[in-house]
Amino acid sequence: MIDILFWALAVVSVASGVAVFVVDSMARATYALAVSFIAVGIMLVMVGLEYIGIITILMMVMEMAIMAVYMVMFMGMNPALMPMDMTHNKRWSAVLAMGTFVLLAAGALLIPWPARVGAPAVDLVASLGEAIMGPKMLAMLTISPVLFATIIAGLVIVNPRGRYDRWGDDLKHRPPNDPLRGGLGQ
Amino acid sequence: MTLQAVLLVAAALFCVGLYGALSQKVIVMVMMGLELMLNGVILAAGAFWWFLAPAPDGQVLLLIVIAAMTVEMAMGFAVATLLHRSRGSDMTDSATDLSG
Amino acid sequence: MSEPIVQVSPAWAVLAPLALLLFALAGAGLNGALVARSVGRPGRSGASAPLAQVARLLRQRRQVTVAADVLLWRIGAGGLVVVAILKILVIPLGPWTLADLDVGVVWFNTMDVMIWALFWLIGWGANSAHSLVGGYRFLSLAVSYELPLMFALITPAVAARSLRVGDVVAAQHDLWFVIWMPVAFVIFCGSVIAFSSWGPFATAVGRDIAGGFLTDVSGVDRLLILTGRYAVLTAGAAFAVPLFLGGGGGALLPDWLWSIVKTALVLAAFVAIRHRVPTIRPDRFAEVAWIIVLPAALLQVLVVAIIVVGS
Numbered sequence: 282m283i284d285i286l287f288w289a290l291a292v293v294s295v296a297s298g299v300a301v302f303v304v305d306s307m308a309r310a311t312y313a314l315a316v317s318f319i320a321v322g323i324m325l326v327m328v329g330l331e332y333i334g335i336i337t338i339l340m341m342v343m344e345m346a347i348m349a350v351y352m353v354m355f356m357g358m359n360p361a362l363m364p365m366d367m368t369h370n371k372r373w374s375a376v377l378a379m380g381t382f383v384l385l386a387a388g389a390l391l392i393p394w395p396a397r398v399g400a401p402a403v404d405l406v407a408s409l410g411e412a413i414m415g416p417k418m419l420a421m422l423t424i425s426p427v428l429f430a431t432i433i434a435g436l437v438i439v440n441p442r443g444r445y446d447r448w449g450d451d452l453k454h455r456p457p458n459d460p461l462r463g464g465l466g467q
Numbered sequence: 468m469t470l471q472a473v474l475l476v477a478a479a480l481f482c483v484g485l486y487g488a489l490s491q492k493v494i495v496m497v498m499m500g501l502e503l504m505l506n507g508v509i510l511a512a513g514a515f516w517w518f519l520a521p522a523p524d525g526q527v528l529l530l531i532v533i534a535a536m537t538v539e540m541a542m543g544f545a546v547a548t549l550l551h552r553s554r555g556s557d558m559t560d561s562a563t564d565l566s567g
Numbered sequence: 568m569s570e571p572i573v574q575v576s577p578a579w580a581v582l583a584p585l586a587l588l589l590f591a592l593a594g595a596g597l598n599g600a601l602v603a604r605s606v607g608r609p610g611r612s613g614a615s616a617p618l619a620q621v622a623r624l625l626r627q628r629r630q631v632t633v634a635a636d637v638l639l640w641r642i643g644a645g646g647l648v649v650v651a652i653l654k655i656l657v658i659p660l661g662p663w664t665l666a667d668l669d670v671g672v673v674w675f676n677t678m679d680v681m682i683w684a685l686f687w688l689i690g691w692g693a694n695s696a697h698s699l700v701g702g703y704r705f706l707s708l709a710v711s712y713e714l715p716l717m718f719a720l721i722t723p724a725v726a727a728r729s730l731r732v733g734d735v736v737a738a739q740h741d742l743w744f745v746i747w748m749p750v751a752f753v754i755f756c757g758s759v760i761a762f763s764s765w766g767p768f769a770t771a772v773g774r775d776i777a778g779g780f781l782t783d784v785s786g787v788d789r790l791l792i793l794t795g796r797y798a799v800l801t802a803g804a805a806f807a808v809p810l811f812l813g814g815g816g817g818a819l820l821p822d823w824l825w826s827i828v829k830t831a832l833v834l835a836a837f838v839a840i841r842h843r844v845p846t847i848r849p850d851r852f853a854e855v856a857w858i859i860v861l862p863a864a865l866l867q868v869l870v871v872a873i874i875v876v877g878s
Contacts, residue, residue, distance in 0.1 A: 287468040291476040298483040298503050302491070308639055308691050314499055315684065317480070321510050324476075327468065328517035332670050332730075333529045337509065339677040340533065341502075343713070344540055346683040346706060349691075351544055352495050355551050368490045378486035382478055389474035394519065401521035406669040406730060408523035417527040424534045431538045438545040441552060463854030 481507030640692025647795020661823030701779025759803030
């Protein structure tokens with residue numbers, strides 16, 4: 282039963298992963314990737330990673346909903362109406378990808394994996410929480426400034442208008458001169 | 468469901484993603500390829516954790532991979548937006564200013 | 568009064584969607600009655616309007632727009648009800664629950680993120696301008712409400728020291744969470760109304776864009792979407808009960824009846840609010856959400872965390 286479910290999910294995840302680069306609709310490509318992530322999320326739940334698996338689904342569906350907006354915004358044309366090839370170097374990409382797969386698959390099958398060490402905790406979610414707040418706290422403490430820096434860097438790169446554009450040359454113009462006024466006038 | 472089987476699936480996902488990331492021209496599609504590669508990495512890491520050493524610490528590593536994915540996506544979107552604004556296109560081929 | 572939460576056999580899962588749909592129908596009936604009252608007709612004539620609507624939509628022929636992405640459109644239309652059913656899997660009815668997941672709170676959160684995708688797909692699938700504008704409007708609202716919602720969901724979990732819904736209910740044995748985390752409760756309720764695209768947050772289906780993502784859906788698809796909106800609203804109301812309102816706890820009545828009564832009251836409040844509050848523009852709301860609501864939610868988590876660690 283578990284095996285059938287696993288192989289079904291495996292087929293779904295890989296097939297929708299392939300579909301991402303095969304279908305000619307931006308929305309379908311994006312949501313095919315979302316389906317691939319949902320299948321992987323369920324597989325993670327099956328190997329005992331309940332929290333991580335469900336978080337993966339949550340994050341990736343959210344990300345793909347936003348990704349679809351970016352796809353439509355940037356690709357600027359509808360390939361469904363205008364068939365075109367947005368790829369380069371197809372053959373070498375395929376060769377490289379196949380080579381990598383053969384290498385990885387050979388490794389997965391031929392390496393004599395060691396026997397399992399230790400047993401999973403009874404409550405895996407609680408043990409993850411304790412690991413984060415205990416021995417692995419430093420890792421999480423490092424991640425948070427990285428994420429914060431990402432937010433700032435992202436905004437700095439993307440924002441086309443500085444404070445002089447918004448508040449005038451002497452920074453005294455209130456409310457700010459925005460194309461779309463916000464709810465608070467800040 | 469064995470370690471080998473999960474690793475095979477993860478390798479397939481990784482390589483489909485690799486193909487996409489190498490062959491696509493549009494930045495957003497390259498990002499989709501990268502995401503698919505990380506998808507395989509997460510699955511493989513989860514399988515290693517469960518089948519080899521299911522200690523609680525291992526789950527933290529997966530959280531870090533997921534965090535790396537968010538950073539990758541945020542910076543990818545930011546760069547794509549900037550390129551699109553300054554060049555009117557988001558093809559990787561047109562962003563080669565730094566190539567020698 | 569409150570008993571520990573136990574998982575019941577999966578066979579009961581058949582009844583859960585039925586109960587959900589009954590609640591959704593009752594919500595639609597109440598809405599119909601309120602609409603009828605507001606135009607001066609007796610409320611009773613409006614209460615039966617949803618049934619007439621169901622009959623009409625079942626017989627209506629499906630219209631298909633030019634070059635519609637039918638696959639994605641149908642997924643969006645059918646998915647809402649499915650998501651609502653998946654949501655109520657983790658919601659206990661009195662002492663019984665279908666699946667007391669270790670990560671029940673995160674499960675609910677994941678399902679409401681699915682709604683982002685579904686509403687956008689409905690808007691995209693029709694291949695029509697108003698419809699797509701509706702889908703985008705929902706996403707722009709979603710980036711405003713989702714983060715506060717996440718922190719509002721986490722707050723009871725912090726107090727209960729567990730993401731399991733059963734533990735959250737058990738932790739409210741002495742004092743309901745709504746009393747000492749009112750900010751989180753209000754944010755949660757607002758977000759439920761927002762992710763159902765309902766009331767003040769219904770701009771994605773607003774009249775100014777000819778019905779938004781509902782513009783071009785007809786027949787069974789429209790029925791599924793309208794039912795799905797009421798169903799996710801109901802699921803949100805039902806989840807407020809174990810999260811903030813003490814689950815099945817209460818005097819005199821049995822636990823399961825208290826769950827139903829509380830859910831009905833919250834749902835009635837959600838439905839009634841539609842007729843009391845003006846529409847909120849998503850573009851203006853973004854600033855309010857990020858400057859006021861999100862810090863308020865964070866402060867609420869901080870206060871709760873300090874109390875929990877101190878006690």
